[in-house]
Amino acid sequence: MSSKKIDATKLSTTEEKLLNSLVDKGIREIKPKRFGESIIYEGLEDLIKDNNYKEVMKLLKSLKKKEYLTEHNYDSAIFCPRCGSIQVFSKYNCPQCQSMSIEKIQLIEHIFCGFIGNRNEFEGPDGLVCPKCKTIIGDFLGAQNKKETEKNKQIRVIGSSFVCDKCGSKFEKPTTSHVCQNCKAAFTYREASYEKLPLYKLTDKIEILSPKRFERDALHQVEKIFSEKGYSVEIDGKIMGKSGVEQSFDLIARKNKNLILLDVSAWGRQTDLISLLGKKMDVDSQSIFLLDLGGNPNLSALAKPYKIVVLDGKDDKHMENLTTIIGEITDGAAEKRDSSFWKRGKK
Ligand SMILES: [Zn+2]
Ligand SMILES: [Zn+2]
Numbered sequence: 017m018s019s020k021k022i023d024a025t026k027l028s029t030t031e032e033k034l035l036n037s038l039v040d041k042g043i044r045e046i047k048p049k050r051f052g053e054s055i056i057y058e059g060l061e062d063l064i065k066d067n068n069y070k071e072v073m074k075l076l077k078s079l080k081k082k083e084y085l086t087e088h089n090y091d092s093a094i095f096c097p098r099c100g101s102i103q104v105f106s107k108y109n110c111p112q113c114q115s116m117s118i119e120k121i122q123l124i125e126h127i128f129c130g131f132i133g134n135r136n137e138f139e140g141p142d143g144l145v146c147p148k149c150k151t152i153i154g155d156f157l158g159a160q161n162k163k164e165t166e167k168n169k170q171i172r173v174i175g176s177s178f179v180c181d182k183c184g185s186k187f188e189k190p191t192t193s194h195v196c197q198n199c200k201a202a203f204t205y206r207e208a209s210y211e212k213l214p215l216y217k218l219t220d221k222i223e224i225l226s227p228k229r230f231e232r233d234a235l236h237q238v239e240k241i242f243s244e245k246g247y248s249v250e251i252d253g254k255i256m257g258k259s260g261v262e263q264s265f266d267l268i269a270r271k272n273k274n275l276i277l278l279d280v281s282a283w284g285r286q287t288d289l290i291s292l293l294g295k296k297m298d299v300d301s302q303s304i305f306l307l308d309l310g311g312n313p314n315l316s317a318l319a320k321p322y323k324i325v326v327l328d329g330k331d332d333k334h335m336e337n338l339t340t341i342i343g344e345i346t347d348g349a350a351e352k353r354d355s356s357f358w359k360r361g362k363k
């Protein structure tokens with residue numbers, strides 16, 4: 017059996033626009049968010065007119081098929097089966113007559129004096145008060161906590177049930193139904209549309225559209241940090257290795273006797289770390305960084321024995337961390353460095 021291969025690269029104009037807009041904004045992950053009557057995908061707000069959720073989903077699914085995006089479980093939502101709104105609220109109903117007009121009754125025991133009564137008999141303006149012994153019990157949740165130290169404040173919930181205002185039935189478990197705030201339709205889980213709201217992540221296939229774009233953007237940010245610390249920075253620089261082969265790094269920063277080398281891994285590939293490790297062996301610098309924009313959780317542990325610092329680009333604080341480390345290197349580490357390295361390193 018043979019299956020026809022889909023043309024994975026051909027993009028519609030809108031699809032291409034969507035991908036380019038993500039790259040321009042530096043967004044690699046798009047999350048669904050409840051917004052008013054509908055769902056929006058963060059970062060795509062300005063892209064699709066009126067943010068038609070169904071249109072957005074169609075685009076995202078198509079880009080997933082073309083392997084520019086991967087889909088991941090994230091959230092689910094109840095949609096009104098009549099108008100499609102997500103402003104849907106849950107209600108409890110009487111299982112006998114379906115009325116929504118039901119009352120919840122909770123039986124409470126005041127352990128201290130043994131009084132048992134309906135919760136509303138305990139309710140006072142400042143929390144619960146025992147109707148029999150007049151002890152001020154206070155907060156309902158706090159009083160149920162076994163850690164409550166004041167013995168006279170302890171209560172126990174004996175049970176809860178419901179009473180229907182309409183037909184008078186008593187029951188423990190109500191049925192659930194939903195009401196749409198927008199069109200007022202009432203419906204149950206049987207009629208409801210229940211849909212998955214996935215999260216989407218860009219794949220490295222985006223490199224076809226914008227080669228090295230994420231690396232470039234990140235490098236310029238890093239360059240700024242080094243410049244502020246008084247370093248001279250070279251992007252796509254080369255250093256003569258001990259082997260006599262020139263080794264290239266995405267960024268080389270120099271200040272006095274300090275030499276810092278940095279590579280960027282756009283997708284957190286292990287091969288990027290291995291390549292950097294190979295270069296490290298040849299140049300023997302103490303300050304070597306890998307900025308991992310893909311946030312691969314394994315890279316840091318793999319790099320540790322080789323004294324390569326991996327910065328997790330998915331961590332909001334990664335630029336802050338880099339600033340701190342550069343500061344430490346600048347202040348103290350220079351003397352420990354192999355000075356002969358410099359003669360070789362200089363062009
Ligand atoms: Zn009492
Ligand atoms: Zn009823």
Ligand SMILES: [Zn+2]
Nearest residue numbers: 096099196199
């Ligand atoms: Zn509706």
